[in-house]
Amino acid sequence: MAGNERVDVLIIGSGASGAAVAWSLAETKMRILCLEQGDWVKPTDFPSNGRDWEARRFGDFEIRPNLRGRDTDYPVNDDNSLMKVANFNGVGGGTIIYTAHWPRLHPSDFKVKSLDGVADDWPIDYWALERFYEENDRMMGASGLPGDPGVPPRHPPMPPIPLGRTGAVYAQAMNRLGWHWWPSDTTIATTPYDGRAQCINLGHCTPGCAQGAKASTDITYWPLALRAGVELRTRCRVREIVTDEHGMAAGAIYYDAEGREHFQPAEVVIMACNGVGTPRLLLNSASARFPNGLANSSGLVGRNLMLHPWPVVSGYVEEEMDGARAPITSMWSKQFYETDPARDFVRGYTLQFGRGAGPVTEAIGSTAAGHLPWGRGHHGIYRQLLNPRASIGVACDDLPEEHNRVTLDPELKDSNGIPAPRIDYAISENTRRMMEHGIARAEEIMAAAGATRVHTSRTVLNYPGHLLGTARMGTDPERSVVNEWGRSHDVKNLFIVDGSVFVTGGGVNPTSTIQAVALYIADQMKQRLANLFD
């Protein structure tokens, strides 16, 4: 096995959190190395460069690794879950193919036990993260409109994405109903920003942005971190974290692009592989001293997986809308976010208003929904469907339950022979009630907008790629995996900064919070450098 030069800090995973932590720690001038199993993605690689831009969403830019099947992906056994795993493995991680919707958790999300008597409180609150949310908004480049009464104050540095025809139809419907709505915060550059070109409406942001207007960490944090001296090694797939005779992390074993095994020694190891990749690695790092996997004396590594069930209600209005000629994100509603004792569930959801679909996606989606027939009737119906589509997502809070978990699959392995993660996940009764409530409200909005052919996809097709909770934060080592500043309770030089540390999921897309937490943990580390392992 090749031995490598020792580094001060080894970060595993270069996605949303790995990039943020690398950038933040770079100012310490420590020797920092990040190992990433995937590649850099070039602007010319993105589908919107070619005429096959929609087809590639079902190929090399598919959101589910099991269907995408790049050699940089690892398989996931998610047969025992209605919610399938979506991710991207490459520099930038999930931010390469995320939709760039940019809400924050609400203050109440950090206190669900105290406020609503369910799950657990976080060991930190919204206000501890506030300045890191703000810093991250500046670093990623957030766009939005201040003054939203549905969320705490925030200061996005760019104006919001345009309302467009689709947004105006929704807005009128929401005003008719008297319900809250607001243009969504996004990480889409609506003006030139920090060397990034502004959005020119290439369509949905999910399959990556050829213009570079969408903030993925390969073009935000990474260039700055690399310039500050951080090293990023791609095509390096970590198999396990190795510990020394004192029970401290000694480094990691990884495979390079040629399949050669390396040992990378390090003083500090930071996990940033997301809510599935991180527990997978920790469980695969079992040893005589840590027989249940590393950092797992609580038995909670892999447990409490939260995936955000996300029904989508779609319909078609009379008029021509934006279709796929704009970012899919347009606006949000916080009307039903906070707990209301009059409802039969606790916590709540964000309504996320989307634009339409491109010609191919519309045809595929409509045939799947049974709206578009084959044969002579095809053309007439298709003309009624292309462009007037409206879609509302119900982003449901997903509370932690220990039986929802990531384990190692006994048979399935990746191309390096590393056991694949297995997902066991069931939607809770509370979430099911919430979903039905949200679906009914979205149907009311569709009715107020005059939409017809209204239909709901409850789980199938909606896999938001939010992978959370599998190495939760907490002050009690028996009830959590890392402490309130991200350090493993069991291994004092092992940190976790990705979505695994979430205690609850909230009813929003998580990445602004994942990165705020990563910046907060990095800040805590910097403040404690002299006694980091005490």
Add this chain to the structure above:
Amino acid sequence: MSATLSPAEMDHLGEIAGAMIPASADLRMPAADDPVILDDIAKSVGRDLALVREAIAAILKMANGAFAGLDQDAKEALINDYHARGGAPAEALGRAILAAYYRDDRVLVALGQEARSPFPKGHVVEPRDWSLLDAVRHRAPFWRDDRMTGTGER
């Protein structure tokens, strides 16, 4: 198994695709068995090849091997029936045909769409009027402030 569709499979695919999306002279839409589109389907089927083969075989079997001899009504009934319960192979066949069909220049132009990739030209989105927000702007903050005491103070 060869890595591309055989000439016989291409013939069957053409029969099936042409029935699934027939031409419309009125709407200036070609059929999905148009040679250019069929060629695109065959070239781009990629990793779905095995599923598409399975779908073709299943449709032929449902037609007792004589799909081409059915009239258009019977073909459409058979295909819609198969698509509703054919699972992954039916989906893959539909996807392959639709992905090639709805990027054909003639089809896009007939639909009033621009026949080009999104990049580099992009699109224009109408800004619309933010006065629609006035109804919301004046609402008092309603997110739950965890710092509030029972008396409403911080």
